[in-house]
Amino acid sequence: MSASSRPLALVTGASSGIGTAYVRHLASTGYDILAVARRREALEALKSEIEATHRTTVEVLPADLELDEGLSRVAERLRQGSFVAMLVNNAGFAARGRIGEMDLAAFDRMIRLNVIALAHLTDAAMARMRVENRGTIIQISSGTMFMQLPGNSAYGASKNFVTGFTRTLQAEAEGTGIRVQLLVPGVIATDFHRVAGNDLSRFPPERVMSADDLVTASLRALELGEPVCIPSVPDITDWDAYVAAEQRLSANASRDKPAARYHVTS
Template identity: 65%
Template sequence: MPLTRPRALVTGASAGIGQVYAEHLARTGHDLVLVARRADRLQALADELGAAHSIEVEILPADLATRDGVEAVASRLGEAPEIDMLINNAGYAARGRVAELDFDALDAMLRVNVLALSRLSNAAMKRMVAAGRGTIINISSGTAFMQMPGNAGYGASKNYVLAFTRHMQLEAAGTGVRVQLVIPGVIATDFHQVAGNDLANFPPERVMRAEDLVVASLRGLELEEEICIPSLPEITDWQSYVAAEARVAANVSRDRIAPRYHNGA
């Protein structure tokens, strides 16, 4: 019986982090399904990777800000040839102070960052749990830990990814499905230009190459790390964060208010 190669579906694959995931997975013998809005860029990347690595590369042009686009990708996750790995990478930042928000821009961003990721995670989990195997990687952001003026919408969307993925990890336990949460910092891609910023505004020591991020993520899978924060020196810092969270959770629902609210009585 001929051996079949694993197949990965990558969203936001036409540039930046998504493109680098596609390149790394192609080099390690994965067939690919590449998803993004720009069909011409997808086709150029598919031609390049297919020729260089003798793999099969499908393209699936889709706008994940639209229901039709999301459902087209969700449908592909349930079809043959089977998808073994989903990289939920598509996302962008629409920023603005809350009092000045452009709600059309916010709506479109949340559809991609929150709703599309949720629907594709749902479709992949359903298929992978039934098969007893598979890998899902969801990309959050270091801004999930930060509060900055003008970043409420984007930061909240990445907080959602963080929380949603951690719940997925609990549900995936014992199913054979791996779920990894990746929390990047500032990455050297065109993401920042699209968001109206400039990489030159960040100190060089804070900016990571997309290639290094992807290497950390894929190596983290080998190490069975559910949480990949590529530049975090000690994973114990994350563990301390989770422990502090657990202490708050233990006291968030009690039958009486805390003593400090008793007006000194």
């Protein structure tokens, strides 16, 4: 617990978009906030807004999670500071380009943030949560995990990592007091797309969700006990069917002989 006795939530990428929406929602539902992002000025402005409108405390922790120093500082805070009851691993960006034409420096930065930083912070949070036998982790993937879009291989793969990592983490958390949610957004109306060189106007309005609605769905899914939240999918049994198909493939993924269609016949 934080010093105020309210549970403490750490949100990465807190200074804009989905991260800011999480901060506002969590503050309104009784959490103190530990806000992490690169820009101190934006964090301080958010702190002023939240503390003026809610009976909550906001601690700002400026850190660039693409850098070893920034990542280590936040991970150490999770391991050694006052207990963080909820980690929202939101920070991320998209480096796009066709294979063979990618900006490899941007690709490396994206992997540092979307994959390595997320994994390190999750590890630090889980180490502490296991001692406490409680806590919540929200990992943000992307609907692109279901798609093979030219020019999106690197970003899509980074979000496939988030998905696979989180689903195994869910299996490891079974039987504990720790909740782990996989959140799978579609197109969300934030600056994310502008930064990635995309234009939201390319998408039909009926395909674009607000960050506020996304976060509302995520937190409601926690209340419902849904480990996977795909906010715009009307029937969660579609996900169940996806998992069932995986299980059928898994059952035959390792056999002593190739399938009959690969046998050479004379």
